[in-house]
Amino acid sequence: MEKLTPYYHTVQYYETDAMAVVHHSNYIRWFEEARLHYLEQSGYPYDGIEKRGLMIPVLSASCEYRLAVRFGETVRIETEIVAFKGLKFKVAYEVYDREGKTLHARGSTEHCFLSSDFKLVSIKKLAPDLYEFFSNKKESSGF
Secondary structure (H helix, E strand, O other), X not given: OOOOOOEEEEOOHHXXXXXXXXXXXXXXXXXXXXXXXXXXXXXXXXXXXXHOOEEOOEEEEEEEEOOOOEOOXXXXXXXXXXXXXXXXXXXXXXXXXXXXXXXXXXXEEEEEOEEOOOOEOOHHHHOHHHHHHHHOOOOOOOO
């Protein structure tokens, strides 16, 4: 399988606070941007998933902030699906400087699969290709 490219984001002025530092809430938004980028590169764009009658809501999100990011800087976000248990999955993120050398933050989000009428759904029968895609991802402990 070919290596996926990381997601890059250039910090906008409105994302910063009075100290000219990115406000902490924006990292969660960047995680979503990176997750959608990851799925699209993997052949599963989110709008295509929704057209199949599936939704992927966020169940939880966490972020550990290590080093401030400032207006005008570009960050590189590495994204990986680290766990999948049939109904739920977990995505891990690492936010680096543009070159990928300095870690600024790391975090994760947890998700499930819902039908368009908001019922928990197993994708094994409904979308076997999507199930196989997620099943081929690394399993992590503690999920």
